[in-house]
Amino acid sequence: MSVQNLPLGKAINLGLREAMLADPTVVLMGEDIGTLGGVFRVTEGLKTEFGAHRVMDTPLAESGIVGTAIGLAMRGYRPVVEIQFDGFIFPAFDQITTQLAKLTFRHEGALSMPVVIRVPYGGHIGAVEHHQESPEAYFAHTAGLRLVSPSNPHDAYWMIQEAIASKDPVMFFEPKSRYWPKGDVDTSTSGFPLHASRVVREGTDVTIVGHGAMVSMILQAADIAASEGTSVEVIDLRSLSPIDYAPILTSVAKTGRLVVAQEAPGFVSLGSEIAATVHEKSFYLLEAPVLRVSGFDTPFPPAKQEAIYLPDADRILDAVDRAMKY
Amino acid sequence: MTERINVDDVTTERALDLYREMLRIRRFEDRVYQLFLQGELPGTLHQYQGQEAVAVGACQALNDGDWITSTHRPHGHALAKGVTVRSAMAELYGKATGCCGGKGGSMHLGDPDVGMIPAIAIVAGGVSVVSGMGLAFKMQRNGHVALCFFGDGASNEGAFHEGLNFAAVQKLPIVYVCENNMYGASTPFTATSLVPNVADRVAGYGIPAVIVDGMDVLAIHDAVSEARQRAAAGDGPTLIEAKTYRFAGHSRGDARGYRSRDEEAEWKEKDPLVRLEYSLLNAGRAQESTFARILDEVNTELEDAVEFSRQSPDPRPEDALTDAYATPIGTGTHS
Numbered sequence: 001m002s003v004q005n006l007p008l009g010k011a012i013n014l015g016l017r018e019a020m021l022a023d024p025t026v027v028l029m030g031e032d033i034g035t036l037g038g039v040f041r042v043t044e045g046l047k048t049e050f051g052a053h054r055v056m057d058t059p060l061a062e063s064g065i066v067g068t069a070i071g072l073a074m075r076g077y078r079p080v081v082e083i084q085f086d087g088f089i090f091p092a093f094d095q096i097t098t099q100l101a102k103l104t105f106r107h108e109g110a111l112s113m114p115v116v117i118r119v120p121y122g123g124h125i126g127a128v129e130h131h132q133e134s135p136e137a138y139f140a141h142t143a144g145l146r147l148v149s150p151s152n153p154h155d156a157y158w159m160i161q162e163a164i165a166s167k168d169p170v171m172f173f174e175p176k177s178r179y180w181p182k183g184d185v186d187t188s189t190s191g192f193p194l195h196a197s198r199v200v201r202e203g204t205d206v207t208i209v210g211h212g213a214m215v216s217m218i219l220q221a222a223d224i225a226a227s228e229g230t231s232v233e234v235i236d237l238r239s240l241s242p243i244d245y246a247p248i249l250t251s252v253a254k255t256g257r258l259v260v261a262q263e264a265p266g267f268v269s270l271g272s273e274i275a276a277t278v279h280e281k282s283f284y285l286l287e288a289p290v291l292r293v294s295g296f297d298t299p300f301p302p303a304k305q306e307a308i309y310l311p312d313a314d315r316i317l318d319a320v321d322r323a324m325k326y
Numbered sequence: 327m328t329e330r331i332n333v334d335d336v337t338t339e340r341a342l343d344l345y346r347e348m349l350r351i352r353r354f355e356d357r358v359y360q361l362f363l364q365g366e367l368p369g370t371l372h373q374y375q376g377q378e379a380v381a382v383g384a385c386q387a388l389n390d391g392d393w394i395t396s397t398h399r400p401h402g403h404a405l406a407k408g409v410t411v412r413s414a415m416a417e418l419y420g421k422a423t424g425c426c427g428g429k430g431g432s433m434h435l436g437d438p439d440v441g442m443i444p445a446i447a448i449v450a451g452g453v454s455v456v457s458g459m460g461l462a463f464k465m466q467r468n469g470h471v472a473l474c475f476f477g478d479g480a481s482n483e484g485a486f487h488e489g490l491n492f493a494a495v496q497k498l499p500i501v502y503v504c505e506n507n508m509y510g511a512s513t514p515f516t517a518t519s520l521v522p523n524v525a526d527r528v529a530g531y532g533i534p535a536v537i538v539d540g541m542d543v544l545a546i547h548d549a550v551s552e553a554r555q556r557a558a559a560g561d562g563p564t565l566i567e568a569k570t571y572r573f574a575g576h577s578r579g580d581a582r583g584y585r586s587r588d589e590e591a592e593w594k595e596k597d598p599l600v601r602l603e604y605s606l607l608n609a610g611r612a613q614e615s616t617f618a619r620i621l622d623e624v625n626t627e628l629e630d631a632v633e634f635s636r637q638s639p640d641p642r643p644e645d646a647l648t649d650a651y652a653t654p655i656g657t658g659t660h661s
């Protein structure tokens with residue numbers, strides 16, 4: 001067993017390095033990812049180790065970067081693109097949704113598109129809109145894309161490698177507020193399937209589902225709930241598209257109550273989708289309606305108001321209380 | 327009066343090959359339009375009549391292993407790059423035997439087996455994708471070149487700038503072929519650009535641009551050959567602006583009210599097929615009977631493709647749910 005205690009950003013760095021060592025067709029591209037190592041230093045040291053042809057500093061041109069990655073993927077490469085901040089993904093929206101997601105279908109599955117797009121996302125770092133957004137739902141709505149988001153260093157290490165190995169395009173959402181806390185990374189296991197949600201805390205009264213940075217917030221809430229006598233089961237979604245519903249439905253069969261928590265606005269969101277599906281599949285097992293806890297339906301606010309916007313343990317616990325009292 | 331083109335430097339056999347390639351596209355488009363009006367073809371159409379010299383001249387200058395990207399008007403590019411008439415026609419019929427199994431249709435014709443990305447109908451969408459192909463060829467050092475077809479309208483898109491700039495700075499093996507047919511749908515290029523030529527914009531990227539008569543297949547061929555050589559030698563991309571004209575409307579149901587019949591007549595005089603035929607006849611290099619024979623052969627090929635398409639099976643309903651992912655995620659729906 002080989003365990004290293006690493007922050008999530010370093011775990012991704014290690015996973016990228018493993019993938020690049022294993023497969024010479026893996027190339028990284030993005031703004032400031034080479035010499036600087038990326039704004040969040042996730043690619044630090046990789047240009048020195050693998051050379052500028054495999055770790056490319058690109059022009060500031062997100063649409064062009066993703067378009068280039070598509071062309072590379074068609075001719076035998078596995079490009080891994082870094083989008084510097086969540087809000088910078090939108091200039092590339094066209095290439096992602098109209099070409100990357102659709103070329104496989106357009107040619108009857110004969111063209112595979114092994115492109116990974118890494119997106120640091122979410123709040124808690126005191127920035128503002130364009131630098132702290134949660135754009136997952138825009139992409140989850142598009143068939144042909146796979147979306148994942150690790151919540152901890154161990155998962156991040158394995159999931160980035162799984163994402164790079166995928167024949168389909170993967171949007172890899174990195175919870176930027178979790179880049180720095182350390183966790184154990186076991187590099188000696190054989191990993192796990194890319195699209196598997198996971199029970200990270202067992203409980204009997206209420207199930208809470210979340211992804212990315214929200215998972216640690218939910219775990220905090222679960223601790224507080226436990227001290228108040230409510231047993232919370234926590235599920236880390238990990239995969240946002242497709243969603244691995246089996247562990248969620250199994251959990252709901254046990255608890256009869258589900259809360260979905262996310263940083264993104266609630267309207268037409270992943271939480272809405274999960275709520276709808278669980279209502280359809282587990283209607284007679286539910287003791288309360290599925291409740292959503294989310295960011296507000298407003299632009300992401302400036303730093304001082306971020307704490308109001310982002311769901312915290314109190315807002316999650318409020319939903320737990322409402323579910324219990326229903 | 328038909329203007330002659332210079333046929334002195336080409337063999338008769340080669341010139342007739344080019345003629346046949348152009349005629350195949352012309353007759354394909356004319357036949358497709360008929361079939362469309364008869365209600366046999368689903369969807370919509372963006373036709374290529376008038377621009378045949380560009381697709382044929384450019385694709386004939388490429389080598390095996392070279393790739394092209396295309397646009398919402400891809401029929402000519404597809405046929406010129408080697409998609410068979412049967413395969414293209416069946417795709418327009420939406421049949422399972424089409425080059426995309428019926429999942430591409432008119433606007434997404436293409437076939438990786440002949441080096442053509444299923445066409446990208448977002449204007450300028452291919453301009454950055456071609457950068458990736460060029461980058462791959464450069465890293466693989468295989469001598470291949472990627473050629474990107476796009477129109478004058480695309481040069482107003484941001485993607486055009488991003489693509490050209492990246493390819494220029496990386497010295498990628500790319501040939502850009504701009505088919506300037508003077509209109510982005512109904513809007514004249516001159517109403518959207520202060521400079522009269524797309525080529526004028528290219529100086530800003532530090533790469534060469536060449537303006538060429540887009541109604542002269544031999545001129546296009548020569549320009550693309552030279553640009554291809556330059557690209558393959560590692561000297562970077564070239565942009566070729568072909569001044570051309572689409573004889574049909576932008577898409578079905580476009581009555582072309584935005585351009586004068588005089589202007590259309592003037593351009594019809596430059597019909598690339600008529601000019602090549604006229605020039606060869608005038609030089610005593612071919613007989614009228616030769617052109618009649620080629621027309622017969624092309625018509626036979628087309629009717630065979632129509633019959634093939636009519637008799638081909640439709641895709642199965644369940645096929646609509648497959649292929650969104652290379653590795654299926656389930657039943658085609660999320661829940």
